Amino acid sequence: MSTGAVKLALQREGRLSDDSTSLLHRVGLEFDSYRNRLFATCRNFDLELLFVRDDDIPEYVADGVADLGIVGRNLVLEYGHPVTELLPLGFGYCSLVVAVPDESGVQSPSDLAGARIATSYPGSARRYFDERGIPVHIIPISGSVELTPTLGVAQGIVELTATGSTLRVNDLRQIDTVYTSEAELIANPTALEDPDRSRTIDRLCVRFKAAIAARAYKYIMMNAPRSALEAIERTASGLKSPTVVALADPDWVAVHAAVDAERFWDIIEHLRDLGASEILVTPIESMIM
Ligand code: ATP
Numbered sequence: 001m002s003t004g005a006v007k008l009a010l011q012r013e014g015r016l017s018d019d020s021t022s023l024l025h026r027v028g029l030e031f032d033s034y035r036n037r038l039f040a041t042c043r044n045f046d047l048e049l050l051f052v053r054d055d056d057i058p059e060y061v062a063d064g065v066a067d068l069g070i071v072g073r074n075l076v077l078e079y080g081h082p083v084t085e086l087l088p089l090g091f092g093y094c095s096l097v098v099a100v101p102d103e104s105g106v107q108s109p110s111d112l113a114g115a116r117i118a119t120s121y122p123g124s125a126r127r128y129f130d131e132r133g134i135p136v137h138i139i140p141i142s143g144s145v146e147l148t149p150t151l152g153v154a155q156g157i158v159e160l161t162a163t164g165s166t167l168r169v170n171d172l173r174q175i176d177t178v179y180t181s182e183a184e185l186i187a188n189p190t191a192l193e194d195p196d197r198s199r200t201i202d203r204l205c206v207r208f209k210a211a212i213a214a215r216a217y218k219y220i221m222m223n224a225p226r227s228a229l230e231a232i233e234r235t236a237s238g239l240k241s242p243t244v245v246a247l248a249d250p251d252w253v254a255v256h257a258a259v260d261a262e263r264f265w266d267i268i269e270h271l272r273d274l275g276a277s278e279i280l281v282t283p284i285e286s287m288i289m
């Protein structure tokens with residue numbers, strides 16, 4: 001078990017595939033991602049990639065067929081395989097929700113007592129209703145769960161959704177969230193105890209964290225009137241405090257700061273109002289904290 005490259009399982013074709021391979025490329029791994037192949041080898045890191053169906057990833061990682069996997073937390077929670085959850089990866093966001101037909105009188109989950117509930121997440125649905133002491137009949141379905149109320153198969157569903165648009169198109173109304181999910185890095189617990197493997201896994205985690213943190217920030221540089229410096233420092237506070245550099249003109253300074261990427265347009269508008277000009281914005285490639 002302790003020789004050879006670390007093996008990472010990722011989804012071959014689906015919602016997580018592009019974000020998974022792009023994360024690997026962003027941390028500098030070089031490999032050919034021919035998805036019609038099962039394996040790929042990294043040329044510059046001791047890592048082998050295994051392209052598989054996402055549903056198989058928790059099991060492969062639990063069995064040690066792969067040391068690591070990139071998979072939605074929803075599947076880890078659904079199957080309950082013994083894997084170690086190492087790191088949330090910041091993509092593949094979705095929620096498992098309870099929904100009923102728009103015209104249904106059901107307002108809260110307890111109104112579903114005695115009802116039939118169709119789902120492709122029977123384990124998670126069972127646990128949800130059991131924990132609340134609501135007796136329901138769980139009907140496992142493998143696809144198009146959102147059609148089952150119209151077909152008369154079920155009075156409610158438990159299904160994954162990212163934006164809620166599939167629910168709306170099918171005249172369904174969400175009444176509760178079972179859990180929220182995102183893609184995460186999972187590991188085989190035994191691999192984490194092996195000195196060689198765990199060292200490689202640690203190196204990968206450092207890189208993933210740096211790439212994920214980098215995405216959360218943008219680096220901005222601007223010229224600012226010295227008189228507005230205090231207000232500008234408050235607006236562009238970002239990490240620690242901004243860097244302030246004197247300019248030849250004593251009334252002006254240059255300010256550099258890492259700012260929250262999700263709010264950066266608001267921040268920039270505010271900085272302009274405060275008198276900042278020549279504002280340059282760049283993405284950050286890595287941020288090693
Ligand atoms: P596979 O052929 O690999 O089994 P799949 O069709 O089961 O693929 P996808 O639909 O590609 O799986 O979804 C993969 C993962 O993407 C889900 O397990 C979930 O973590 C995440 N995801 C994000 N948004 C959604 C969504 N709106 N619906 C379903 N899954 C979503």
Ligand code: ZN
Binds near residue numbers: 054055
């Ligand atoms: Zn799947």
